[in-house]
Amino acid sequence: MSNGGGAVAAILGLVLLSGCVAEERARAVRLDKGGYAGTTADQAVSDATREALRQRVAPQAEGAGKVMVSADAAVMPTGDAAASGRIAGQKF
Amino acid sequence: MARMKFLCDAERCIHCSGCVTACKNEHEVPWGINRRRVVTLNDGKPGQRSLSVACMHCSDAPCMAVCPVDCFYQTGDGIVLHNKDLCIGCGYCLYACPFGAPQYPSTSNFGGRGKMDKCTFCAGGPEADNSKAELEKYGRNRIAEGKLPLCAEMCATKALLAGDGDMVSTIYRERVMARGFGSGAAGWGHAYRDQERTRERKGAGAKE
Numbered sequence: 001m002s003n004g005g006g007a008v009a010a011i012l013g014l015v016l017l018s019g020c021v022a023e024e025r026a027r028a029v030r031l032d033k034g035g036y037a038g039t040t041a042d043q044a045v046s047d048a049t050r051e052a053l054r055q056r057v058a059p060q061a062e063g064a065g066k067v068m069v070s071a072d073a074a075v076m077p078t079g080d081a082a083a084s085g086r087i088a089g090q091k092f
Numbered sequence: 093m094a095r096m097k098f099l100c101d102a103e104r105c106i107h108c109s110g111c112v113t114a115c116k117n118e119h120e121v122p123w124g125i126n127r128r129r130v131v132t133l134n135d136g137k138p139g140q141r142s143l144s145v146a147c148m149h150c151s152d153a154p155c156m157a158v159c160p161v162d163c164f165y166q167t168g169d170g171i172v173l174h175n176k177d178l179c180i181g182c183g184y185c186l187y188a189c190p191f192g193a194p195q196y197p198s199t200s201n202f203g204g205r206g207k208m209d210k211c212t213f214c215a216g217g218p219e220a221d222n223s224k225a226e227l228e229k230y231g232r233n234r235i236a237e238g239k240l241p242l243c244a245e246m247c248a249t250k251a252l253l254a255g256d257g258d259m260v261s262t263i264y265r266e267r268v269m270a271r272g273f274g275s276g277a278a279g280w281g282h283a284y285r286d287q288e289r290t291r292e293r294k295g296a297g298a299k300e
Contacts, residue, residue, distance in 0.1 A: 033152075033153075033156050033157055034156060034157065034159060034162040034164070035162055036162055036163075036164065036165035036175075037161060037162035037163060037175075037178055038163065038165065038175040038177070038178055038218050039218075040218045040219075041165045041167070041173075041175075041218050042165075042167045042171075042173060042215065042216070042217075042218060042221075043167065043168050044093065044167060044168025044169050045167075045168075045169055045235060045236070048238075049235070049236070049238045050094055050169070050256070052238030052239075053094070053235070053238060053239075053240060053255055053256065054094075054255065054256055054259060056238070056239065056240045056245070056255070057240060057253070057254065057255030057256060057259050057260065057263070058259065060244075060250050060253055060263055061262070061263040061266055061267075
């Protein structure tokens with residue numbers, strides 16, 4: 001009797017497993033981007049800032065792209081990172 | 093509407109790591125974290141190239157898709173940013189990112205890791221622009237000041253381009269058209285190939 005019960009359980013398990021596999025096969029893998037859960041988020045920069053950014057990228061071109069920049073704006077950006085915070089005041 | 097993008101010109105990159113240093117200094121990035129790094133392809137073989145890699149601010153960012161707490165957002169200019177107050181440091185974004193951009197600070201001696209840190213395109217985070225909180229969590233916000241990411245602006249060979257994707261692609265297209273395909277006009281190939289040719293010519297002349 002116990003052998004019979006075991007066989008039934010095994011068959012039932014196989015049926016369930018095959019059902020799981022079929023379900024997995026049919027499952028479409030889809031990744032939602034998700035909505036930002038925070039309260040605040042940066043928006044697009046202003047038109048003036050965007051234009052300033054374009055003026056700064058243009059000098060990186062040697063070709064026709066540089067023509068788009070006025071003579072005043074065509075300066076080589078030096079970066080203006082000043083020693084501050086963690087590294088301020090250190091003696092090298 | 094602009095879409096901010098990085099592009100590294102492999103023909104120009106000389107693996108000086110100036111971009112890595114500039115980024116760490118500008119944002120006071122803690123020990124153990126490199127928001128940007130330079131990788132070498134075909135190391136020691138013909139065709140060796142170096143590339144500066146950081147967050148590529150994907151248009152359809154996989155990190156955003158897998159984040160279980162939805163701490164990522166994309167600005168109107170296509171910059172992918174995240175909120176460290178929401179981040180739980182699970183690491184899913186690191187597994188999803190094809191560039192290995194997300195970084196985690198070590199917070200204890202037993203491998204504990206803190207909240208994710210990555211390149212912000214020098215655009216800070218959700219805090220008020222240029223506020224102390226933003227500086228401490230994400231680094232400086234140069235974009236709000238009308239400045240491009242420092243890594244690109246500091247690049248000595250102008251290999252690393254950053255900015256409006258349309259302009260970046262225009263600049264790169266101009267370069268490729270000017271130099272043709274193969275070795276770059278300002279790269280190692282150009283610098284040494286001509287010298288080698290001169291040497292070969294001299295050698296050939298000596299034999300004659």
